[in-house]
Amino acid sequence: MLASSAVLRRQQFLIRSLGGYSYHSHQTRMQEVKSMGGNNLEADAENILRAITPTLDPRKHKGQAGKVAVIGGCREYTGAPYFAAISALKIGADLSHVFCTKDAAPVIKGYSPELIVHPILEESYSVRDEDKRTISSKVLAEVDKWMERFDCLVVGPGLGRDPFLLDIVSEILKHARKSNVPIVVDGDGLFLVTSSLDLVSGYPLAVLTPNVNEYKRLVQNVLGCEVNDEDAHEQLLNLAKQIGGVTILRKGKSDLISDGETVKSVSIYGSPRRCGGQGDILSGSVAVFVSWARQLILASDGNFTSSPRNPTVLGCIAASALLRKAASLAFKNNKRSTLTGDIIECLGTSLEDICPVH
Numbered sequence: 001m002l003a004s005s006a007v008l009r010r011q012q013f014l015i016r017s018l019g020g021y022s023y024h025s026h027q028t029r030m031q032e033v034k035s036m037g038g039n040n041l042e043a044d045a046e047n048i049l050r051a052i053t054p055t056l057d058p059r060k061h062k063g064q065a066g067k068v069a070v071i072g073g074c075r076e077y078t079g080a081p082y083f084a085a086i087s088a089l090k091i092g093a094d095l096s097h098v099f100c101t102k103d104a105a106p107v108i109k110g111y112s113p114e115l116i117v118h119p120i121l122e123e124s125y126s127v128r129d130e131d132k133r134t135i136s137s138k139v140l141a142e143v144d145k146w147m148e149r150f151d152c153l154v155v156g157p158g159l160g161r162d163p164f165l166l167d168i169v170s171e172i173l174k175h176a177r178k179s180n181v182p183i184v185v186d187g188d189g190l191f192l193v194t195s196s197l198d199l200v201s202g203y204p205l206a207v208l209t210p211n212v213n214e215y216k217r218l219v220q221n222v223l224g225c226e227v228n229d230e231d232a233h234e235q236l237l238n239l240a241k242q243i244g245g246v247t248i249l250r251k252g253k254s255d256l257i258s259d260g261e262t263v264k265s266v267s268i269y270g271s272p273r274r275c276g277g278q279g280d281i282l283s284g285s286v287a288v289f290v291s292w293a294r295q296l297i298l299a300s301d302g303n304f305t306s307s308p309r310n311p312t313v314l315g316c317i318a319a320s321a322l323l324r325k326a327a328s329l330a331f332k333n334n335k336r337s338t339l340t341g342d343i344i345e346c347l348g349t350s351l352e353d354i355c356p357v358h
């Protein structure tokens, strides 16, 4: 009951927040989405991106273009949550939060004053056994204060694998799900959900973004077999179906996306550099585009009939296209020395190339 009223409040808020779209621009964008063909495997990615990216409108206030939160960042990894959170801002979200461990927070704050950083997570090494229960309730209460304000959570970049920390994150996932907040699961978040599939199974607003290792583990655990590249589309479709219709973005030479109903690929030329962190840019980007696609669909009052029509699939397609385009531009400029930071610097130009500000 509590959950459903929260859901309703949230949906009403999203619909209200779309007041900034003019009727005409909204109708035009719906037409654009509808005209995208459904049968080709290769997604019409640039058109989808254009269709779901909101206009910049002076009547909008801060927050309406998206508020995302990254749950990640521990003693070892501070780069990954930073990359995800800053990418969300660079693409156009208004606010980007990071919930990380106490050690990681000053470092992440030091990278950027743009991020709102909450130093609240704890790892086993810093907690006595007898304090664990109190500490996890405190952490959950703190995250809950913010939960319904977020349009999307990204769970996992640079999270690490500490068992106590992962227990707390499991609870955060359950709360996000109750509040109907979309969740992008990446990195160590995938390590967690692969062994606790119930956390996401059957949740249509969950997106999993596995890399080659993470995908292999998922296939082995869920389908009980090895990755089959001969029949990659069918296997991905089956995997998404088995996890109850979550959306999976399988990263690789081409990105493959499925929600168990449809499979789409994005093969726009990217970069031959495989420096660490590109997946983190992708997870932050997916969060923003999923939020935007969902806003558009909620505002359409049931008139949304495009193919694909699932906001999580549309968001994955747009994010993949943008990241790959930015990577290609960064590689053109920097060749072998291309790093993740260079790609982030190209997100704005790439978005402008595809979807110029009028």
Ligand SMILES: NC(=O)C1=CN([C@@H]2O[C@H](COP(=O)(O)OP(=O)(O)OC[C@H]3O[C@@H](n4cnc5c(N)ncnc54)[C@H](OP(=O)(O)O)[C@@H]3O)[C@@H](O)[C@H]2O)[C@@H](O)CC1
Pocket (backbone or CB within 6 Å): 076, 077, 078, 079, 080, 081, 156, 157, 158, 159, 160, 161, 186, 187, 188, 211, 213, 214, 276, 277, 279, 280
């Ligand atoms: N600049 C940064 O801060 C960046 C940080 N990053 C962050 O790093 C984290 C791991 O992500 P990744 O992409 O390295 O994992 P992946 O390719 O599955 O594994 C590679 C190999 O390593 C191993 N392994 C991993 N973790 C392990 C552990 N705790 N303990 C033991 N083994 C472990 C793994 O073994 P296996 O998974 O097979 O057990 C595999 O053999 C994740 O939080 C990500 O966000 C990245 O986003 C890049 C930029």
Ligand SMILES: Nc1ncnc2c1ncn2[C@@H]1O[C@H](COP(=O)(O)OP(=O)(O)OP(=O)(O)O)[C@@H](O)[C@H]1O
Pocket (backbone or CB within 6 Å): 187, 210, 211, 212, 251, 252, 253, 254, 255, 270, 271, 272, 274, 275, 276, 277, 278, 279, 280, 281, 282, 320, 323, 324
């Ligand atoms: N062989 C490839 N050719 C072209 N692009 C690729 C290739 N492999 C991955 N990519 C692109 O790089 C992006 C990141 O994928 P990758 O597999 O490197 O993620 P990851 O290992 O999770 O990254 P991270 O280091 O951030 O954890 C994906 O969107 C994908 O489009």
Ligand SMILES: [Mg+2]
Pocket (backbone or CB within 6 Å): 186, 187, 211, 279, 280
């Ligand atoms: Mg990764």
